[in-house]
Each structure stands twice: as structure tokens, then as C-alpha cells.
Amino acid sequence: MAELSALLAPRTVRTPATVAAPVGDRKFCRRIARLAVRSLYAELALYPKPGLISLVDNGSHEDMTAETFLRSMFALRRYFLDIAEAGMAGAPFAELKRLGLAAEERMLRATLGTNTHRGAIFCLGLLSAAIGRCRAAGACLSPGAIRNALIEHWGTELGAHSVDAGTQSHGAKALRRYAATGAREEGARGFPSVFEVGLPALRRTLGQGRGMRRARIDALFSLMAHISDTNVYHRGGINGALTVRSQARAFVARGGSAAPDWEARALARHRDFVAARLSPGGAADLLGAVCFVHAACGGEG
Numbered sequence: 177m178a179e180l181s182a183l184l185a186p187r188t189v190r191t192p193a194t195v196a197a198p199v200g201d202r203k204f205c206r207r208i209a210r211l212a213v214r215s216l217y218a219e220l221a222l223y224p225k226p227g228l229i230s231l232v233d234n235g236s237h238e239d240m241t242a243e244t245f246l247r248s249m250f251a252l253r254r255y256f257l258d259i260a261e262a263g264m265a266g267a268p269f270a271e272l273k274r275l276g277l278a279a280e281e282r283m284l285r286a287t288l289g290t291n292t293h294r295g296a297i298f299c300l301g302l303l304s305a306a307i308g309r310c311r312a313a314g315a316c317l318s319p320g321a322i323r324n325a326l327i328e329h330w331g332t333e334l335g336a337h338s339v340d341a342g343t344q345s346h347g348a349k350a351l352r353r354y355a356a357t358g359a360r361e362e363g364a365r366g367f368p369s370v371f372e373v374g375l376p377a378l379r380r381t382l383g384q385g386r387g388m389r390r391a392r393i394d395a396l397f398s399l400m401a402h403i404s405d406t407n408v409y410h411r412g413g414i415n416g417a418l419t420v421r422s423q424a425r426a427f428v429a430r431g432g433s434a435a436p437d438w439e440a441r442a443l444a445r446h447r448d449f450v451a452a453r454l455s456p457g458g459a460a461d462l463l464g465a466v467c468f469v470h471a472a473c474g475g476e477g
């Protein structure tokens with residue numbers, strides 16, 4: 177666990193100015209990789225998250241625990257460094273894909289075959305590459321600059337990153353059966369849920385002085401209310417997806433974490449989702465991405 181405390185130790189450097197250090201700086205990419213893993217940890221540690229695993233309980237899952245997620249995070253540290261460097265060097269999409277697939281294999285070895293972070297490997301990986309690209313261009317890190325870099329450099333290939341006919345992933349099945357768009361569509365559109373939904377919700381709550389825990393809760397519920405989460409379709413079909421969306425919308429409509437009883441209501445949703453075996457894993461991955469972009473742009477990690 178010494179490694180865990182090193183991983184989570186407070187960052188000594190936080191300002192955007194430091195993020196804009198000279199091109200080719202490996203230290204910069206190491207810092208980005210550390211932020212990516214810390215953001216995945218922030219998502220894991222948040223509680224209560226409806227149906228999702230946290231340090232408190234396993235939510236709707238029998239085959240994975242917080243420990244499985246921690247093992248996966250350790251296995252991914254090198255990946256985020258490599259893909260940030262690849263992005264900085266202007267690598268083609270095929271190279272990012274090769275790194276992503278190798279990371280998926282590493283994750284599956286570390287978790288004995290459980291899919292903990294496939295969505296996060298895709299989403300935070302591409303964002304790491306885009307951050308590397310911004311740095312190479314000498315651009316100041318901002319959400320807009322990161323998104324532009326992603327679309328400008330890999331948008332065409334991301335738009336064409338369709339499901340192969342034989343793919344049997346849960347996401348591919350949800351697409352065929354329910355036209356649920358999932359992670360691929362998010363990537364193809366430059367992660368609109370991160371930049372237009374989750375991050376604004378996080379920042380709004382922070383701006384209103386309610387602190388980071390509530391900001392993450394509001395970001396998560398906003399994402400659940402908005403996205404097409406193939407993990408929810410896989411486990412709950414159309415009715416499950418409608419339940420997740422309507423419950424999350426009701427939570428947001430009552431003021432989210434500004435409501436005096438927000439915590440009791442979030443806990444009640446957690447119990448409901450566990451009873452229905454629902455798990456909004458895609459929203460969890462996107463929350464990790466929101467925390468990552470916020471921290472990379474100089475916000476509190």
C-alpha cells in the first residue's frame with residue numbers, strides 16, 4: 177500500500193502555468209498519467225453512487241470489488257504515460273488504438289478477466305493523448321483546447337471507429353438491440369457528455385461553494401440523466417435505461433446536492449439500483465474523465 181499512498185499523495189504542482197512546460201517533457205506526461213489514475217480513484221472513492229462500486233460496498237456487482245478496481249488502476253499507470261507521450265508526438269490513431277488494446281489486456285490480466293475500466297481506457301486514454309497534443313502545440317490547457325485537439329487530430333478516425341460485424345461486446349450488443357450508442361459515439365463526437373454535461377455540473381456546484389464531493393455527485397447524476405450507457409442497457413434493457421434516466425433527472429430537478437435531503441435520496445437510489453442489479457458504469461467512467469479534465473486544467477484533483 178506504500179505505492180497507493182505515493183499515487184494519491186497531494187500534488188505539489190497545480191497551476192496551469194506548470195502544465196505549459198517545454199515540449200517533450202516526460203515529467204509533464206508523468207503528471208498527466210498520475211492525474212488520470214487519481215481521477216479514477218476519485219470516482220471509485222465517491223459514495224453514494226447508485227449501483228456502483230465504492231470503498232463502502234460493491235453496489236450491483238458480484239464479480240468485482242474496490243480492490244479489483246485498485247489493481248486495475250495500478251496496471252494502467254504506464255498506459256496513460258505512454259498515450260500522453262504518443263499524443264504529444266502526434267501519433268496516428270492506429271497507434272493510440274494499439275496502446276488502448278494493450279492496456280485492455282493489461283487490465284484483464286490484473287483483474288483476472290473482469291472489465292473494470294474498458295470505458296475509462298478509451299475515454300481517459302484519448303483525453304491524455306489530446307492533452308499531450310495541446311502541450312506539443314504550446315497551447316494553454318483548457319477544456320476547449322483539449323476537445324479541439326482531440327477532434328482536430330483524431331476526429332476522422334474516431335468518427336469511423338464503428339463496431340465490427342462480429343463484435344460480441346456488451347456495448348456492441350446494446351447498439352444492435354437498442355440502438356444504444358455508448359462509448360464509441362461519445363468518442364466520435366469529442367465526448368460531449370464530459371465537456372457539455374459533467375464538467376459544467378461539477379464546476380457549477382464548486383462555484384456555489386458546495387465542495388468537491390457534492391460537485392462529483394452532481395456531475396454523476398447529470399451524466400446518468402443524459403447519456404446512453406451501454407452497461408445499463410446490458411443489465412436492465414430499455415426499462416432499466418428509462419429507470420436510470422428518470423431517477424437521475426428527478427434528483428437533478430430537485431436541486432441535486434443543493435437539496436437538504438440529497439444524501440438520503442442518493443442513498444435510496446443506490447439501494448433501488450442494487451435491488452434492480454443496475455450499474456451505470458459508463459457514467460462512472462465519464463465521471464472519471466470529468467475529474468481528469470478538471471484537474472488537468474488546474475482545478476482541484
Ligand SMILES: CC(C)(COP(=O)(O)OP(=O)(O)OC[C@H]1O[C@@H](n2cnc3c(N)ncnc32)[C@H](O[C@H]2O[C@H](COP(=O)(O)OP(=O)(O)OP(=O)(O)O)[C@@H](O)[C@H]2O)[C@@H]1O)[C@@H](O)C(=O)NCCC(=O)NCCS
Nearest residue numbers: 272276291292295301345346347358359404405406457458
Ligand atoms: C470503443 C470501446 C470502448 C468498445 O466499446 P464497446 O461498446 O464495443 O465495448 P464494451 O466492452 O461494452 O465496453 C465499453 C465500455 O464503455 C463504458 N461505457 C458504456 N456506455 C458508455 C458511454 N455512454 N460513454 C462512455 N463509456 C461508456 C462501459 O464501461 C463500464 O462498464 C464496465 C462493465 O461493463 P461490462 O463488462 O460490459 O459489464 P458487467 O457489468 O461487468 O456485466 P456482467 O459481466 O456482470 O454481466 C464498467 O466497469 C465500466 O468500465 C463499457 O464497458 C473500446 O473497447 C475499443 O474500441 N477499444 C479498442 C481500443 C481503442 O480503440 N482505443 C482507442 C484509443 S484509446
Ligand SMILES: Nc1ncnc2[nH]cnc12
Nearest residue numbers: 220228229292457460461
Ligand atoms: N465504481 C464503479 N462501479 C462499477 N462499475 C464501474 N465502472 C467504472 N467505475 C465503476
